[in-house]
Amino acid sequence: MATGFYLGIDVGSVSTNLVVIDEKGSIVKKIYLRTEGKPIASVQRGLNQLGEDFKDHEILGAGVTGSGRKLIGKVIGADLVKNEITTHGVAALQVHPGVKTVFEIGGQDSKIIIIREGTVVDFAMNTVCAAGTGSFLDQQAKRLNISLEEFGGLALGAKVPVRIAGRCSVFAESDMIHKQQMGYRLEDIVAGLCEALMRNYFNNVGKGKEILPPVLFQGGVAANKGIKAAFEKELGYEIIIPEHYEVMGAWGAALLSRKTGKKMGFRGFSLSDREIRVESFECPDCPNCCEIVTVVIDGETIPGWGGRCGKWEKGVSRATG
Amino acid sequence: MTFPRMGQIDIPVQTLFTELGHQVVPPPPVTKRTFDLGVKHAPEFACLPFKMTLANYIEAIEKGAEAVVTFGGAGPCRFGYFAQVQKGILHDLGYDFELLLLDPPGAETRELFRSLRFLFGKNLKQPGRIWRALRLAWAKAVFLDRANRLYRRLLPRVAQKKAAEMEYQKFLRVMAAERDLHRLELVYTALAHNLDNLARLETGRVLRVKIVGEIYMILESGVNFHTENILGQMGVEVTRSVSMTHWVEANLLKALFPGHRRRTELLSIPHLTSFVGGHGRETIAETVDAGTNRVDGVVQILPFTCMPELVAQSILPDLSRRFNLPVLSLVLDEHSGAAGVTTRLEAFVDLLREKREKDEAKAGV
Structure with missing residues (x-):
């Protein structure tokens, strides 16, 4: 029996994740890449790696999620584009299946998802501020001159976590430097930062939400043992970090594409070898001055988007002037 | 003269002043430059309505406006200080203009009379002209609100959403230019007819979302990323009580008819006992109203650092549980990106769809 697979891509601000799942929904292969501000290039790199294993298999559906989902969805020919x-x-x-709360902390955003009886009933995402997200940790780790990988382990060695004002990373820095000058141990400072992030998270996205176990903790920051410990200390019970915590968004997109089935048609792993160019311009045809984005793959333009009248989506290739 | 911009308020306001014989320079629609000017010259933690109206004045003064007409207030919301602080900022920047402040009677009565004399003074001998100008402007506001309601109801139900938007834009242009009171109804009927001619979708019962929150952020689509349009495109009907005519009624008529606000007060008092300023109390009252009517979800739109709406926001989770009504709070600021807003709205609509399917399945059993 020929087996088919489903592809899921999560194009985030910090990382681009790709997963391939089988028809049962289990992950067969996952790839975690840094986006580095170039979503198309990182997706191409990912497809190239996946192509080695899957180029002879049929991809029955492709789903895209993350902040870059619209662009990448057009480029790869996704069957499903989902938030x-x-x-x-x-x-x-x-x-x-019994999960009631999901914490997700990524590079530039953090969210909480409240699930009851198998459906999402409430959610919140951080607004206007990166406090309580991975970037906060990234910044502070750089200032302390330690890698993010060491960070979590260090926090676990803390005896008395110091209190650090975490509302804003600028204030956190001055507070942290002050504590360093006072002679606090590095472990205690790192643990203090983890607690600051946890407090931010509960103040920012967790406010007013009914947090009940089981709690799943996913997203890149879930790798950080110090943060997990800070959450558990605050909640008073254990939280679960799923095996594939860092690619859950991509996995979800793949699972959903299995449900919707083929619509657009995935353009194939060979995309990784083709030249993809994005062009944007102001449409001069009417006073709305819409910003139109089009993608050119090996010289061939695929329908653009961004206009309010709809003609670009229909495949008009240039302004009528 | 010029005035602050908020949604389609420029149409009736421009009509009123033009009919009174003033030269009007309406502020241009919100663009990236409006954001840049507002953010640059306003205090950092002022709210977006403050920043954007400040930028409105700058852009209008650049185009030749010499006087700014605006409202004042005397509640806990910062709106009461907008005009004075903005005047100070603009004078420091070297912009020369006359501020005509319409404060509620009782606070600065002399100032109010000075502004009213400037606005109506030329026509004191022709009360008929003043009456006609007021009637035409008010009628336009009423038809604009009515058209907006119609458009919000039809958008999720028509197949060609872009065509519907084009019709609506055309209606706004014609409405702005029309000077004959008796033709306004025709302009409206033409829109209704054209929208009615568009092919419909087979939708079944359409999801209904009510928008509550701060009035400027709700009405000015230039700052809320066209939230109502986004929801309409997703097949959701948007309802709201906050509107131009509602605002005028609530603020001007309240002075004349003290009983006018009773509904808002009755609905909100069990949850919020004091007047917190701005639209804080309306947000609570309208959410309660949504909870007891056929509304699937509520979206609260508020500017970052808005005190009245923050108070309301802290009460909303409680109302949400009480009425089994999902609520999404959208805090918007200059930093917000359209992608973030779309993501939240999309996820919220997904949530509402699933909830309804479940509720219906339960009811079926």
């Missing part, structure tokens, strides 16, 4: 809240919820339910 990251829904995809994270779907993946969490796949791992743990």
